[in-house]
Amino acid sequence: MSEPLKVPTMAEFMAQGKQPEVLFWVGCAGSFDDRAKKITKAFVKLLNNARVEFAVLGTEESCTGDPAKRAGNEFLFQMQAMANIKVLNSYKIKKIVTACPHCFNTFKNEYPVLGGNYEVMHHTQFLKSLLSEGRLKVEGGKYKGKRITFHDPCYLGRANNEYEAPRFLLRKLEVELIEMKRCKSKGLCCGAGGAQMFKEPEPGDKDINIERTEEALETKPSIIAAACPFCNTMMTDGVKAKEKETDIKVMDIAEMIANADDL
Amino acid sequence: MQFIPNILFIIALISGIGYFISNSRKLIRNIKLGYKTDNSDHKKERWKNVVRIALGQSKMVVRPVSGILHIIVYAGFLIINIEVMEIVIDGILGTHRIFSGAGILYDYLIASFEILAILVLIGVIIFWIRRNIQKIKRFWNPEMKGWPKKDANFILYFEMFLMIFFLIMNATDHQLQQIGSTHYNEAGMFPISQFITPLIDNFSETTLIIIERSAWWLHILGIIVFLNYLYFSKHLHILLAFPNVYYGKINPMGKFEILESVTKEVKLMMDPSAIPVEGEEAPAKFGASDVLDLSRIQLLNAYTCTECGRCTDVCPANQTGKKLSPRKIMMDTRDRLEEIGKNIDKNGIFIPDNKQLLDDYITREELWACTTCHACVEACPVSIDPLSIIMDMRQYLVMEQSAAPNELNIAMTNIENNGAPWPFNQMDRLNWKNEN
Numbered sequence: 001m002s003e004p005l006k007v008p009t010m011a012e013f014m015a016q017g018k019q020p021e022v023l024f025w026v027g028c029a030g031s032f033d034d035r036a037k038k039i040t041k042a043f044v045k046l047l048n049n050a051r052v053e054f055a056v057l058g059t060e061e062s063c064t065g066d067p068a069k070r071a072g073n074e075f076l077f078q079m080q081a082m083a084n085i086k087v088l089n090s091y092k093i094k095k096i097v098t099a100c101p102h103c104f105n106t107f108k109n110e111y112p113v114l115g116g117n118y119e120v121m122h123h124t125q126f127l128k129s130l131l132s133e134g135r136l137k138v139e140g141g142k143y144k145g146k147r148i149t150f151h152d153p154c155y156l157g158r159a160n161n162e163y164e165a166p167r168f169l170l171r172k173l174e175v176e177l178i179e180m181k182r183c184k185s186k187g188l189c190c191g192a193g194g195a196q197m198f199k200e201p202e203p204g205d206k207d208i209n210i211e212r213t214e215e216a217l218e219t220k221p222s223i224i225a226a227a228c229p230f231c232n233t234m235m236t237d238g239v240k241a242k243e244k245e246t247d248i249k250v251m252d253i254a255e256m257i258a259n260a261d262d263l
Numbered sequence: 264m265q266f267i268p269n270i271l272f273i274i275a276l277i278s279g280i281g282y283f284i285s286n287s288r289k290l291i292r293n294i295k296l297g298y299k300t301d302n303s304d305h306k307k308e309r310w311k312n313v314v315r316i317a318l319g320q321s322k323m324v325v326r327p328v329s330g331i332l333h334i335i336v337y338a339g340f341l342i343i344n345i346e347v348m349e350i351v352i353d354g355i356l357g358t359h360r361i362f363s364g365a366g367i368l369y370d371y372l373i374a375s376f377e378i379l380a381i382l383v384l385i386g387v388i389i390f391w392i393r394r395n396i397q398k399i400k401r402f403w404n405p406e407m408k409g410w411p412k413k414d415a416n417f418i419l420y421f422e423m424f425l426m427i428f429f430l431i432m433n434a435t436d437h438q439l440q441q442i443g444s445t446h447y448n449e450a451g452m453f454p455i456s457q458f459i460t461p462l463i464d465n466f467s468e469t470t471l472i473i474i475e476r477s478a479w480w481l482h483i484l485g486i487i488v489f490l491n492y493l494y495f496s497k498h499l500h501i502l503l504a505f506p507n508v509y510y511g512k513i514n515p516m517g518k519f520e521i522l523e524s525v526t527k528e529v530k531l532m533m534d535p536s537a538i539p540v541e542g543e544e545a546p547a548k549f550g551a552s553d554v555l556d557l558s559r560i561q562l563l564n565a566y567t568c569t570e571c572g573r574c575t576d577v578c579p580a581n582q583t584g585k586k587l588s589p590r591k592i593m594m595d596t597r598d599r600l601e602e603i604g605k606n607i608d609k610n611g612i613f614i615p616d617n618k619q620l621l622d623d624y625i626t627r628e629e630l631w632a633c634t635t636c637h638a639c640v641e642a643c644p645v646s647i648d649p650l651s652i653i654m655d656m657r658q659y660l661v662m663e664q665s666a667a668p669n670e671l672n673i674a675m676t677n678i679e680n681n682g683a684p685w686p687f688n689q690m691d692r693l694n695w696k697n698e699n
Contacts, residue, residue, distance in 0.1 A: 007696045026692070028683040037695040058693040062682030070635045071671050072550065072657030074522045076679055078529040109518035114526065154636040159517025182577075185641055186325075189579040194635030198674035198684050202632040205584030212579075 029229035036229035085116035140174035141260030152187035153228035190234035213238025272354035279487035339383035363450030373451035401572030432478035434459035511646025550658025565597035574639035589639035589649035595624035
């Protein structure tokens with residue numbers, strides 16, 4: 001680690017009477033899951049590097065309610081949503097960026113009806129805009145020419161029609177992007193959505209993440225790029241189950257960008 | 264005596280259309296058993312979808328082979344209907360090929376019907392081969408056993424025979440024109456049925472007239488019977504696809520309905536000073552355990568489904584051997600709705616029959632296998648949303664019965680107590696900042 005990460009909180013901004021450019025919503029996985037925390041830090045490095053004035057909610061952040069809603073618990077979802085909206089609105093948040101497509105979808109699509117209206121961006125969209133504005137520079141670096149496949153998260157892709165931002169970033173990294181047979185709107189789920197992440201799968205012939213990992217391995221990638229902490233876990237487990245973890249890494253695109261230039 | 268065919272025709276036509284209307288009324292009554300939703304928004308976008316997805320078949324061609332074959336059969340079906348108009352008018356008035364006054368235009372019309380008819384015939388035969396010889400997997404899922412499989416083949420046989428009768432009718436007509444039979448004035452161009460002529464060119468005039476009349480009658484009676492078969496089959500999509508696409512989901516797929524009834528209760532819970540509105544009753548039920556708890560659009564979805572199985576074919580749960588099949592969700596919803604419809608036919612009102620969609624048709628195991636990935640919604644060529652029914656039923660299980668799988672209950676308790684699905688303290692949420 002070169003420089004320590006700068007991670008100001010909303011409360012600190014408030015104390016100085018300032019408003020950040022954007023709120024970085026870390027999410028439960030990004031805050032607590034050991035693998036996802038690395039993605040969080042990589043993204044913060046990029047934000048620091050691009051001199052983005054961002055803040056996090058820190059201990060004031062709570063689950064968006066996505067898993068509760070997909071599990072069918074509308075009560076718990078709306079309780080979480082309303083509590084979060086109260087906090088967000090009290091800080092007069094206008095713009096939110098998050099590295100979790102599930103948080104992204106919930107804010108973007110399901111909070112407005114309950115009184116939470118924000119401009120919401122997935123971190124790949126935000127990074128794309130930083131690049132387009134010239135605030136962040138990405139050049140091939142160590143991933144140039146590497147065979148890489150990208151796994152579309154359902155809640156970024158099909159659910160919100162964003163297939164381009166992650167691919168834009170991969171092109172900037174000058175990788176050799178090899179698409180899987182089922183990609184973009186036809187992409188196969190990693191198996192974690194709909195609250196499946198928190199339960200054992202129903203009986204079947206195979207786990208979904210194994211099916212998806214096998215498809216990813218067919219492209220003979222050196223890296224499976226992901227854009228969701230849950231997909232990342234599922235694909236990492238899949239690669240381990242196939243005993244390929246020494247050859248193939250599962251990485252978030254934010255991590256790849258942060259690593260490309262050894263930021 | 265000479266009016267007997269006309270009278271018989273009019274009786275067949277009126278009873279055929281009459282029966283169709285009475286069944287259509289039942290269908291509309293059944294759909295109206297669902298609750299009403301406001302779909303007056305996005306009119307322009309909805310019409311665009313009808314043009315693009317329903318008329319333009321844009322989602323069919325995602326799978327090119329079946330997509331293009333389907334477009335051929337669909338175009339044939341639409342265009343050959345002009346010929347049906349002529350047959351109906353001839354049947355009522357006792358005329359023969361009444362449109363033939365259109366001269367050369369008529370020749371080209373008949374020629375194009377013939378070309379379409381042979382293309383439809385070929386298309387339908389390929390469909391039959393795909394289903395029965397090639398045994399494409401999605402046609403052989405467990406829910407396709409028995410009636411659904413027979414139903415699908417019946418429809419293909421119907422279409423084959425309709426086209427064969429049409430071509431035989433034209434071939435004999437053409438031959439009768441050639442031998443100068445009265446009533447059979449020279450009209451039409453027969454690029455396809457001319458190949459049948461060698462088989463019949465030594466037939467007597469009487470035999471030819473008998474064959475021509477039989478084919479004419481079988482073709483039109485076949486169409487009337489087929490129209491009425493629709494209600495009893497999976498084939499209603501030829502009519503319902505259009506309204507179904509119009510009412511299909513407009514919002515981003517990730518946007519799920521927010522239950523207003525829950526919003527009211529949560530607001531009361533979170534704001535101690537709020538006073539419940541006098542006289543307002545608490546909602547009877549959260550989520551859906553039977554088809555009567557679903558919306559009219561969801562019920563229309565169920566009648567529209569033609570069991571093509573594209574949804575099931577892309578479902579990650581189904582692909583990995585789980586019991587969930589989005590197509591089965593739609594078929595079960597329709598079958599249960601039909602059962603309730605018959606109950607109403609018999610009793611005047613719905614008399615509870617101790618059955619419901621949940622457990623009697625759709626098992627909990629199916630519902631909990633869904634990853635909400637929206638692949639089924641994306642795949643449906645006619646904008647059916649099986650996921651919305653799965654979600655409504657999960658809501659019933661969780662909010663009315665507290666019957667979520669135990670691990671999910673633990674995750675939800677964690678969310679409630681410490682704001683994350685895992686048992687971490689909310690106060691530790693920023694600890695990652697200082698970890699290496």
